[in-house]
Amino acid sequence: MREVRTPEETIIDKALYLALLDLAAHRKGDVVVGNRIKCMKLPFLVEYPMFEDKKKGFNLVFFQYEHGPISKHIYEIWRDLEAVGCIIFREKNWIQLTQDGHNIASTFISEVLEDQRNSYFSERIKEIAKKYGEWGSVTSVVYDMEVYAQELGRYMKVREVPMGVTFTYVLDDEEAATKIYIPPSWLETLAIELNPINVRSITNALEDYRLGKILSHEEVWERV
Amino acid sequence: MYEALYSRTFYEKKGSPRFRLIIEKIEEKCDLIRQAPYTACHSERLKGNYRGKRSAQLDKRLRIIYMVCEECMKQGDHQWNHKDCSDCVGTPVKCIRFIDITDYH
Numbered sequence: 001m002r003e004v005r006t007p008e009e010t011i012i013d014k015a016l017y018l019a020l021l022d023l024a025a026h027r028k029g030d031v032v033v034g035n036r037i038k039c040m041k042l043p044f045l046v047e048y049p050m051f052e053d054k055k056k057g058f059n060l061v062f063f064q065y066e067h068g069p070i071s072k073h074i075y076e077i078w079r080d081l082e083a084v085g086c087i088i089f090r091e092k093n094w095i096q097l098t099q100d101g102h103n104i105a106s107t108f109i110s111e112v113l114e115d116q117r118n119s120y121f122s123e124r125i126k127e128i129a130k131k132y133g134e135w136g137s138v139t140s141v142v143y144d145m146e147v148y149a150q151e152l153g154r155y156m157k158v159r160e161v162p163m164g165v166t167f168t169y170v171l172d173d174e175e176a177a178t179k180i181y182i183p184p185s186w187l188e189t190l191a192i193e194l195n196p197i198n199v200r201s202i203t204n205a206l207e208d209y210r211l212g213k214i215l216s217h218e219e220v221w222e223r224v
Numbered sequence: 225m226y227e228a229l230y231s232r233t234f235y236e237k238k239g240s241p242r243f244r245l246i247i248e249k250i251e252e253k254c255d256l257i258r259q260a261p262y263t264a265c266h267s268e269r270l271k272g273n274y275r276g277k278r279s280a281q282l283d284k285r286l287r288i289i290y291m292v293c294e295e296c297m298k299q300g301d302h303q304w305n306h307k308d309c310s311d312c313v314g315t316p317v318k319c320i321r322f323i324d325i326t327d328y329h
Binding site for chain 1: 227229231232238268269308324326
């Protein structure tokens with residue numbers, strides 16, 4: 001187990017999180033998923049049982065903080081998803097899924113998450129989205145969860161866990177009983193689509209082709 | 225070997241301080257892609273909004289993004305990509321269009 005994610009795990013987390021938001025928003029019949037606290041707790045509700053069962057889907061490291069389990073990785077995901085236009089923050093606190101976000105999520109869900117090999121992960125995410133998507137807050141549900149506090153070496157209610165104690169780590173492939181399957185072509189696509197720097201850069205490069213800013217092989221490798 | 229065209233963005237990135245130390249590696253990978261554009265460097269055809277483009281591994285954390293004109297025609301990506309290439313008519317089919325060098329994470 002570790003705390004640092006590989007590039008592949010970072011991509012998978014963003015995609016699964018976007019899918020979770022989409023499914024939760026859809027349940028609510030709205031595009032607003034919930035406030036920051038709810039959108040931080042939903043992936044914890046999905047990930048914790050997976051982590052306990054050694055099923056490698058999400059790779060988010062959650063630890064106890066002022067308002068229950070949080071993950072710094074979620075802040076990074078919010079930053080990237082907002083920058084690529086998949087989500088927007090309404091009144092600074094409410095997370096709304098955009099049409100672009102919904103389009104990417106729904107294609108990912110139908111083509112990847114619903115693959116038979118991912119049935120465990122798909123069912124788990126859908127179950128949480130269905131159960132809590134319509135709820136205003138999931139904080140009390142999370143506080144009442146019985147969890148294993150890693151540093152203390154025992155099970156206890158989330159509300160009793162001291163600040164700073166870790167709930168989940170990144171599972172290594174070797175210690176995982178199963179792992180979500182994402183085809184390489186999808187991983188490559190998501191690495192661009194959910195990374196704002198890549199999106200901007202490719203948009204500029206395609207604009208070059210549109211505007212005729214094109215160079216030959218000889219010009220690029222200075223053999224003219 | 226396929227002919228090759230490059231976007232100005234690709235050219236500028238290749239020459240930037242960040243990539244200066246791996247410039248030979250970039251050239252080597254571009255040559256491999258020109259020889260076998262569908263299989264070289266673990267090439268993968270992209271999905272969704274990036275349909276018609278390909279991603280090849282420059283290393284674990286970097287990718288070369290490109291299009292193969294031949295594939296664009298054969299797979300019907302032409303309809304999707306035609307707005308991207310001002311010089312489509314008259315470009316040989318056996319041509320690679322190098323688009324960008326991107327991060328993988």
